[in-house]
Amino acid sequence: MSVLQALGLFVAIPLAFLALVMVLVYTPSWIRGPKYRPGLSWWAQPVWIGGGDPAAAATADPVTEGGGCSARW
Amino acid sequence: MPAGDAFSGRQLEAIERALRQAEKSSGLTYSVFVGDTEGDPRAAGRRLLGALGSDRDQHVVSVVDPAHRDLAILAGSTAAYHLDDRATALAAMSMTSSFAAGDLAGGIVDGLRTLAEHARQPRTLHFDEV
Numbered sequence A: 001m002s003v004l005q006a007l008g009l010f011v012a013i014p015l016a017f018l019a020l021v022m023v024l025v026y027t028p029s030w031i032r033g034p035k036y037r038p039g040l041s042w043w044a045q046p047v048w049i050g051g052g053d054p055a056a057a058a059t060a061d062p063v064t065e066g067g068g069c070s071a072r073w
Numbered sequence B: 001m002p003a004g005d006a007f008s009g010r011q012l013e014a015i016e017r018a019l020r021q022a023e024k025s026s027g028l029t030y031s032v033f034v035g036d037t038e039g040d041p042r043a044a045g046r047r048l049l050g051a052l053g054s055d056r057d058q059h060v061v062s063v064v065d066p067a068h069r070d071l072a073i074l075a076g077s078t079a080a081y082h083l084d085d086r087a088t089a090l091a092a093m094s095m096t097s098s099f100a101a102g103d104l105a106g107g108i109v110d111g112l113r114t115l116a117e118h119a120r121q122p123r124t125l126h127f128d129e130v
Helices: A003-032 B009-026 B041-051 B053-058 B077-082 B085-100 B104-118
Strands: A047-049 A067-072 B029-034 B059-065 B070-075
Touching: A047 B009, A067 B041, A067 B077, A067 B085, B009 B029, B009 B104, B029 B041, B029 B104, B041 B053, B041 B059, B041 B070, B053 B059, B053 B077, B059 B085, B059 B104, B070 B085, B085 B104
Parallel strands: B029 B059
Antiparallel strands: A047 B029, A067 B070, B059 B070
8 A cells, every 4th residue: 555545545535524524514504594692792793674774773862652571581 | 603794694584574574464563673782672672763763653673682681672652552561571472482592583583473463453442433
């Protein structure tokens, strides 16, 4: 067995197998997108879906009437 | 959570679809804010409603603060007439149970669905006497 064959057998093939396992492990989370983990810090930009610009709301006058509720998790 | 967008394209699409369906079925308008509110989602929600101008009365905004694990659902004055506090509490419960399991987008979709189901048209009293 030449040096090249030995490298292929003991280095390239295990590395290729490792890469395949990594692809199989990480593909589902790449497809699903970012996952929120309760208890860990949150760094994503604020987003207001169905509303306007969240930055503009910072200076808006708050409403005083209406209803609603609060909750924690 | 890495820096960047809160949701993937597919998650955003699901939330936007739920918003459209909720608006269609209940006649109210909805939006969802996800971000840091410095621990006071209620005050942030009031400001968000205020920023909507003339649409604020029939609008329902859900404020999700993943950093502080806080949620507030606020309804404008007309929307609150259709959607009582018990209905918003029920939606909040369905949202927080998914949030606690790490599913932000799924919780928002479920919550919007619950809100739309409970946003009832007000009873017309003495209709027969008119």
